[in-house]
Amino acid sequence: MNDENPYKSPESRANGVSREHVDQESFDEADDSRLIKLTSFLTIADAQVCQAVLRQEGIDSFLENEGSVGVNWLWSNAVGGVKLLVPEEHLETAAKLLGKVQTTEQAKEALGDITFECEDCGAEITFPGDRRGMTETCPKCHEYVDVPD
Ligand SMILES: [Zn+2]
Numbered sequence: 478m479n480d481e482n483p484y485k486s487p488e489s490r491a492n493g494v495s496r497e498h499v500d501q502e503s504f505d506e507a508d509d510s511r512l513i514k515l516t517s518f519l520t521i522a523d524a525q526v527c528q529a530v531l532r533q534e535g536i537d538s539f540l541e542n543e544g545s546v547g548v549n550w551l552w553s554n555a556v557g558g559v560k561l562l563v564p565e566e567h568l569e570t571a572a573k574l575l576g577k578v579q580t581t582e583q584a585k586e587a588l589g590d591i592t593f594e595c596e597d598c599g600a601e602i603t604f605p606g607d608r609r610g611m612t613e614t615c616p617k618c619h620e621y622v623d624v625p626d
Pocket residue numbers: 595596597598599600615616617618619620
């Protein structure tokens with residue numbers, strides 16, 4: 478395939494080069510919905526996993542190379558920093574869906590402190606949000622306690 482010209486206009490999608498980017502171009506022209514950056518990834522592969530999850534739920538998302546656009550997009554596997562953009566009206570749903578995908582300590586932290594009763598001594602004890610689902614030691618009776626999710 479020797480006609481794979483990166484300077485091609487966005488209208489030409491014959492080669493299937495970076496379909497997401499082309500779609501986003503036409504999306505911007507239509508301007509009937511704003512695209513909001515939901516999150517960013519180090520690699521296109523990571524971003525595409527999340528894109529696939531969103532697509533299953535009927536949400537179209539778009540990828541954009543952080544810091545550079547156009548021709549460089551095709552080389553950005555080596556660059557890192559891929560933005561995941563979703564239409565504004567789907568932002569909240571998409572964020573929840575990706576929350577399920579990326580169950581990170583960070584996400585748990587965002588939930589804030591957790592307070593519960595120790596099973597052994599009945600004391601009310603509090604742990605930081607990132608201890609959810611872990612086993613900790615009760616500060617009162619020093620027995621092991623399971624921190625609720
Ligand atoms: Zn206790």
